[in-house]
Amino acid sequence: MTESAFTVVDLGGTTLRIGRYDDATGVVSAVRRVPTAGLAQHPGVPAADLQPKVVDQLSALAADAVERHGSAALGVAFAGPVTADGRVLAAPTVWGGGGAPLPLRQLLEDRLGLPxxxxxxxxxxxxxxxxxxDQQPFCLITVSSGIGCKVYRRGEVLLDAEGHGGELGHWTCDPAPDAPLCDCGGRGHLGGIASGRGVLAAARRAAQADPGGYARSALARPAPDPARLDSPAFVAAVRAGDRFATAVLRGAVAHLASAVTAVFTSIGVRRYILMGGFALALGQHYVRLLGEELERLGCFGLDPAEIRRMVVLGAPDDDHGLVGAGRLLAARGAGRTAVSAA
Incomplete structure (x- = not known):
């Protein structure tokens, strides 16, 4: 067993990524990507039935990888709130709303026999x-199948022991009784409106409300039927400057801008790093729209030039959780003791 080799996993609502992290170099290699055996693969299946499917998939992939990697420990980055002792409290994008808290760390340690x-x-x-x-505090925001955030300040991520904090995607930004549904079952949540899935749903609603406008847009060429519209086609239309698609995106981004201004005005964080497949695919188009909405709303005490510098893109890959899990394992003793969710 090589002490500096860790197996790392990033388990999201759409994709499960697993790879080898070398502590000596800080490099992730041998990354394998497979569809997560959750809600996206089994729509309509109850959370109680999806939980064991996901755990079985993760356990089997991890057992194989640990042996191949010669790993000293396993680090799992999970798409949902997690307590300090490794219990998953909820996973709306993985198995939907409902489901009991899942002692994932203990289940994996029992099955794999390593930290x-x-x-x-x-x-x-x-x-x-x-x-x-001691670097400048920052807020990391992901915009993908859902929305989440975490704030880093002075050596820690701001969470409590029960994993509360950083679930900006479940902030209710639209209180209307018919507001869009979130994967958790709630209505009007930021993630249900401004995530990649939320924006696609908004585009389909806009097409129903304005069929002529949709027919004239670049979206209609790959998807004459709005029900068949997918994320790559939407991203391509925005990047090509399509007005219909850009207007839909701006409507969603306006809600995210409101959330960012709330974070800034409450705790004064001035740096926001964007990651997640949807935001990174849109790239600077997304940053520009978000910056424009932030300027429109204003950030109390900041001039427009400062506001424009607040938002930047993260690294242009999907290895964030893998690299981060490896660095966290190394920093916290390779998982040999309980590691705080912070």
Whole structure:
């Protein structure tokens, strides 16, 4: 067993990524990506039935990888709130609303026989961007199948022991009784409106409300039927400057801008790093729209030039959780003791 080799996992609502982290070099290699055996693969299946499917999939992949990697420990970045002792409290994008809290760390340690650390995926990803414990505080935001965030300040991620904090995607930004549904079952949540899935749903609603406008947009070429519209086609239309698609995206981004201004005005964080497949695919188009909405709303005490510098893109890959989990394992003793969700 090589002490500096860890197996790392990033388990999201759409994709499960697993790879080898070399502590000596800080490099992730041998990454394998497979569809997560959850809600996206089995729509309509109850959470209680999806939980064992996901655990079985993760256990089998991890057991194989640990042996191949010669791992000293396993680090799991999980798409949902996680307590300090590695219990998953909820996973709306993985198995939907409902489901009992899942002692994932203990289940994996029992099955694999080695130390395991389980933290929220954004908590793990934060550590990819920590170069100095005393660096400027920042907020990492992911926009993918859901929305989440974590704030880093003075050597820690701001959470309590029960994993509360950083679930900006479940902030109710639309209180209307018919507001869009979130994967957790709630209505009007930011993640249900401004995530990749939420924006696609908004585009389909806009097409129903304005069929002529949709027919004239670039979206209609790959998907004459709005029900068949997918994320790559939407991203391509925005990047090509399509007005219909950009207007839909701006409507969703306006809600995220409101959330960012709330974070800034409450705790004064001035740096926001964007990651997640949807935001990174849109790239600077997304940053520009978010910056424009932030300027429109205003950030109390900041001038427009300062506001424009607040938002930056993260690394252009999907290895955030993997690299972060590896760095966290190394920093916290390779998972040999309980690791705080912070």
């Amino acid at each position: 395991v650390v389980v933290v929220n995926d954004l908590t793990a990803a934060v550590w990819r961007y920590v170069v100095d414990p």
